[in-house]
Structures are given as C-alpha cells and as structure tokens.
Amino acid sequence: MTRAMRAYPHKPDKTAIEEDLATALSLVDNDPAVIKKAAQAKNVSFFRINANQARHAAAYLYALEEPPGRILEYMRKAAQRWMGVVEVGAELSPLDFGYALSLALIAQEDALVRRFAGMKREQFSNPHVKFPESVYRLAELEARLASGAKDDPAAGEVLAERNKEAKAAVSAAMPQDFIEPMAWAIIAKDAAGLESAMQTHLAGYAKIFKKPSMNHFPESFLDVWGLGFLRLAKERGLVPSDANVYLPVSLLGV
16 A cells, blocks of 8 residues: 655655554554553563554654544553553653653543643653753643643743744754743743744754654654643644644644
8 A cells, every 4th residue: 555645844754654653563562461461560661662652653654644543543552551651650751751641632531631740740750861951841831731720920921932942942952942932822822922833843843853863753753742732722722723744733633
C-alpha cells in the first residue's frame, strides 16, 4: 500500500518514516497478559519502552496521514503505559510528564488526566536526569491548567515576555521553548496572543528540525506536548486555527 505523507517545512524522508513506524509498532506490546505480568514484576523498562514507542507510532501515523482514530489509539496506549511507569513506583522526568499528561488530554482519558494533573513536582523530578527550569515550569503550567486553576492576572505580561524570548531564540531554542508562550496565552485567554505564539512555534520547529541530526525525531512530526495545551485552550473557549502542521487541531475534534 502506498501511503501519503504530510508536507512539512523541514522536508523529512517518507521511506525513513515508514521504517521507523514499523519498528515502533513492533515494540508496542498489546497483550493484556504481558502487561499484567510486567506490572506484577514492576518492570519499569517495559512500561517506559512501550510508552515512548506508542507515542512515536502516533507521530509517524500522523505524518503518514493515517486515520485520526488510529493515531488516537496509540496516544491512548502511550498515556496508559506512562501511568504504568508511575504505578510501579518509578519517577517521571518533566518531559515524560508533559508527554503523559498531553497524551491523556488529547485522547480524552479523563481519569488519567486527573491522576497526572494531581502529581506534584517531586513526582516528575528524576534526580538522574537534568532539565532546564523552563521545562519544569512548562510541566507545572500544564498541570495547573488541567486541574482547572483560575486565571492569573499577570498572565498577559508574562505572555509578552515569553513571546519576546521565543522569537529571539528561534535558531537555538529547545522545542519546548515554543510551547510556553502558547501556555501563557491560554492562561490569559488571549486568542490573538495564542495565534501569534502558534506562528512563532511553527517557525521555530521548522528551523530546529531542519538540522540533519533532528530531521526524523518523532517530535518533528507531531508536537504532542503543544497539542495537549491546545486541548486545554479549547476547553477554555479558545478556538486555535489548524494552520500549524506540527499542532493538528483537527485531532482534537475527534
């Protein structure tokens, strides 16, 4: 079967994506008996590998224009496997946490959303992995929004500052740096600010993932963490456009 592929600014190779998809699908274990055995054995590696590969599969399926239902199926599996990591007593990193909460939000797994959103910072502070404070801040912002926190009266001022920082750092930033301005626009309920932040996000992602070393990262096809924030935007009455290929708002309508 010949698959279609989405048009990305960073121009990835379709054959490589198809090969990566086949690998990811082969590593996601769907046998309930195997999953139960892994939970009983507190097999952290099993759940981590399954969570990451299910997320990767969702990104590759999206890039290859597979049906939304199939993409969401793997997002749901990834969220469930991340909860498996938590339930066997292992720590998440703030990046893991952002993916886990966003996957649950996008797949509309409300029980998982409540459990992830109720976690404290120390539960996603793996002492063996170092992350910039900005990544922790983003994780805490998402948990706050997902928990239904009230508006922050200073959000507009913070949004302006974060937008300025993101635009200035487009060539050297981490992918997550382009999500935080979106987060503050959502907190401020600023529709125009959200659209502006999404355009900066599009330009930033295109530049970051144009690098050969990053051209085929799963994140270069689908920004799961950013899309989780857009689910929260919709819940707060904002209607983001579907003009950013990395942030497919159309998936949120399923």
